[in-house]
Amino acid sequence: MKKNVLIIGAGGVAQVVAHKCAQNNDVLGDINIASRTKAKCDAIVASVHEKNALKQEGVLAGHALDAMDIEATKALIRSTNSEIVINVGTAFLNMSVMRACLDTGTAYIDTAIHEEPGKICETPPWYGNYEWKRADEAAEKGVTVILGAGFDPGVVNAYAALAKNDYFDKVTDVDIVDINAGSHGKYFATNFDPEINFREFTGVVYSWQNGEWQTNKMFEIGKTYDLPVVGPSKAYLCGHDEVHSLAKNMDGADVRFWMGFGDHYINVFTVLKSIGLLSEQPVKLANGDEVVPLKVVKACLPDPASLAPEYTGKTCIGDFVKGTKDGKEREVFIYNVADHKDAYNEVGSQGISYTAGVPPVAAAMLVATGEWDVKRMANVEELDPRPFLNILNHNGLPTRIKDADGDRALDFS
Amino acid sequence: MKKNVLIIGAGGVAQVVAHKCAQNNDVLGDINIASRTKAKCDAIVASVHEKNALKQEGVLAGHALDAMDIEATKALIRSTNSEIVINVGTAFLNMSVMRACLDTGTAYIDTAIHEEPGKICETPPWYGNYEWKRADEAAEKGVTVILGAGFDPGVVNAYAALAKNDYFDKVTDVDIVDINAGSHGKYFATNFDPEINFREFTGVVYSWQNGEWQTNKMFEIGKTYDLPVVGPSKAYLCGHDEVHSLAKNMDGADVRFWMGFGDHYINVFTVLKSIGLLSEQPVKLANGDEVVPLKVVKACLPDPASLAPEYTGKTCIGDFVKGTKDGKEREVFIYNVADHKDAYNEVGSQGISYTAGVPPVAAAMLVATGEWDVKRMANVEELDPRPFLNILNHNGLPTRIKDADGDRALDFS
Numbered sequence: 001m002k003k004n005v006l007i008i009g010a011g012g013v014a015q016v017v018a019h020k021c022a023q024n025n026d027v028l029g030d031i032n033i034a035s036r037t038k039a040k041c042d043a044i045v046a047s048v049h050e051k052n053a054l055k056q057e058g059v060l061a062g063h064a065l066d067a068m069d070i071e072a073t074k075a076l077i078r079s080t081n082s083e084i085v086i087n088v089g090t091a092f093l094n095m096s097v098m099r100a101c102l103d104t105g106t107a108y109i110d111t112a113i114h115e116e117p118g119k120i121c122e123t124p125p126w127y128g129n130y131e132w133k134r135a136d137e138a139a140e141k142g143v144t145v146i147l148g149a150g151f152d153p154g155v156v157n158a159y160a161a162l163a164k165n166d167y168f169d170k171v172t173d174v175d176i177v178d179i180n181a182g183s184h185g186k187y188f189a190t191n192f193d194p195e196i197n198f199r200e201f202t203g204v205v206y207s208w209q210n211g212e213w214q215t216n217k218m219f220e221i222g223k224t225y226d227l228p229v230v231g232p233s234k235a236y237l238c239g240h241d242e243v244h245s246l247a248k249n250m251d252g253a254d255v256r257f258w259m260g261f262g263d264h265y266i267n268v269f270t271v272l273k274s275i276g277l278l279s280e281q282p283v284k285l286a287n288g289d290e291v292v293p294l295k296v297v298k299a300c301l302p303d304p305a306s307l308a309p310e311y312t313g314k315t316c317i318g319d320f321v322k323g324t325k326d327g328k329e330r331e332v333f334i335y336n337v338a339d340h341k342d343a344y345n346e347v348g349s350q351g352i353s354y355t356a357g358v359p360p361v362a363a364a365m366l367v368a369t370g371e372w373d374v375k376r377m378a379n380v381e382e383l384d385p386r387p388f389l390n391i392l393n394h395n396g397l398p399t400r401i402k403d404a405d406g407d408r409a410l411d412f413s
Numbered sequence: 414m415k416k417n418v419l420i421i422g423a424g425g426v427a428q429v430v431a432h433k434c435a436q437n438n439d440v441l442g443d444i445n446i447a448s449r450t451k452a453k454c455d456a457i458v459a460s461v462h463e464k465n466a467l468k469q470e471g472v473l474a475g476h477a478l479d480a481m482d483i484e485a486t487k488a489l490i491r492s493t494n495s496e497i498v499i500n501v502g503t504a505f506l507n508m509s510v511m512r513a514c515l516d517t518g519t520a521y522i523d524t525a526i527h528e529e530p531g532k533i534c535e536t537p538p539w540y541g542n543y544e545w546k547r548a549d550e551a552a553e554k555g556v557t558v559i560l561g562a563g564f565d566p567g568v569v570n571a572y573a574a575l576a577k578n579d580y581f582d583k584v585t586d587v588d589i590v591d592i593n594a595g596s597h598g599k600y601f602a603t604n605f606d607p608e609i610n611f612r613e614f615t616g617v618v619y620s621w622q623n624g625e626w627q628t629n630k631m632f633e634i635g636k637t638y639d640l641p642v643v644g645p646s647k648a649y650l651c652g653h654d655e656v657h658s659l660a661k662n663m664d665g666a667d668v669r670f671w672m673g674f675g676d677h678y679i680n681v682f683t684v685l686k687s688i689g690l691l692s693e694q695p696v697k698l699a700n701g702d703e704v705v706p707l708k709v710v711k712a713c714l715p716d717p718a719s720l721a722p723e724y725t726g727k728t729c730i731g732d733f734v735k736g737t738k739d740g741k742e743r744e745v746f747i748y749n750v751a752d753h754k755d756a757y758n759e760v761g762s763q764g765i766s767y768t769a770g771v772p773p774v775a776a777a778m779l780v781a782t783g784e785w786d787v788k789r790m791a792n793v794e795e796l797d798p799r800p801f802l803n804i805l806n807h808n809g810l811p812t813r814i815k816d817a818d819g820d821r822a823l824d825f826s
Contacts, residue, residue, distance in 0.1 A: 187687045271684040274600045276713040283712040289704075296709045299696040300689040 009089030010035035016357025030059035111150030182313030422502030423448035429770025443472035524563030566655035595726030621660035
């Protein structure tokens, strides 16, 4: 039943994935890590050994790979006998890595939607532009492809499914709220790859409301949410991956995504964007060279992985779900609180990487056990949320609920 | 007596220089303009013809030249029979162009201190690092070299000399204040080459006080000056070229430079600087390419010359001079007010380019007439200010004075 895993990427999230695969290598099998820079893979391998994270003796190895090279990826999948690929490399790689999996019959799991260089914020639903075009092929070939199995997208999609299955007859509103109340102590930094992070916020903001796509500008609509543990937090309506699948899978409910931003972040973002420094389109320098400004901003900002040692504070991410049950209106908040320092102590990464990296390992474990080995393409809300949330309860990301009956942990065992 | 002029550079300031040379080509002779991009020279030539700016028939031509190539510059000086070089190209060129002039016995005039790529804010006095090292050679060869003959440095140095000669027995304080109260209507733009502009403010702030160099941080010391025409204006102690020569030439008086900045400018500057985007040191991109962030910021910002058509409002630049006369303390403010729209209407450039571009032409005219043809290296305050300010009075930059006796124009004819 154990299945060998190939991890694509060697950033902060990949580090978490590797540690969690190691901690669960009685369910998963060999662990191979591949990135353009093998030294980064080797550093992760060393970190896993340093924490004695391998639950039982097993393979753990790093490999140099340009994952844009589909044939090279297929060769590595074959040479390592990998049966599940967890793709946590840059989102520009998704369709190349998925192609390698479809060609080799390997299960594929990612945590973020595909991005194409030079394009930002394409026609909604975003999944329709790339991933879903491969759905028929995945079904025909019987290859399991699980899209967006990080925290958001990922766990928040499972929360929405849980609400729909267990708490409502009809869901009318899903408001996903992501608050990072942590502090990294730097003047400015992004918690993910700056290139991907900023691309999320430079385009139009899509939300699904009243049965159609609504558009707003970034930071146009703000709202203060009073959340467990982290307290009152200002959040803004943003575009985000999960809105683009939940819009289809929540029986017509409104779906919005809200992310917390401090005034300082907004100011820096506004300055950079207004000047054109967040553009993915190249500019011509005085000497004639062409450079993409966003790539220069990325080079100037701290490496997100480097934030981990000094990161303190907590994140709170969850779904406010409204609807009706037994003829009565109700509202629940299903959520998780994670701690940056705890994450660092356990796996050497900060909390944002932790919340993104643990869930795809839980998904891989469910593919290994067969519960999520669905032999087709699926977004997380299309799968049974309970076994997934159960694994997360035992792997550092416990689910809680707050509603009219109070604030309590949820048990799925 | 007429002397042929070679203008190095084809930006906004060069455009002003060309127009003013043309308007005074009864005193100056042939006008040649050289820049890496000949099309920019040709556009300036066309602009001069469009305004019918040539006072009398004469040569006006553009040339392609990489002025870092000393031999090419010497060849162009010789082939055009140029006797005066007005260098208003990038400040990185100064020492190369000066070398070409010293080798060919050609008078040299510039408007800003030499800059070396990769170095910012070197040991004071800045002129001692490059220009003054050539002073002996200029004197031995009998070549006239006039340093910093723009507005600031330049006219403000002449104001200081005028104060010292005519208004004081002893000067104790020279506070140069530069306020641009104009509006260009863009989110953010610099009035000069952004690369040079930001380099002025990213290093330590040097001022000359109590007979020694004082250091402060940028925006550490602010002060509101209530100025003629533009009104109360917040200015900050900055490093600037003229402090580095006036410190030597004002008999020990304190010399400070203050520049006006709005809160928006300071915010944008602070964000860019804090992130490292104003650095002149290259950063390595993810693909391994090395790029200087400041050059990318420059590429994203509006071309300063492009601001001219929409620029409105006025500048006020002058010297608050304190000291004693006939045993009594006194204070004078010697200044000029210029108008962006007037500048555009006359020469097609904005006011900042205008104030920088007219004075070196006045200096060239004085070299042509012999009054400033001193056959050695000099900063402006070492030369007689009256004929210089007289020419400026008749060329769009009139000098005024405000003191206990009121606010009035000064006549030097």
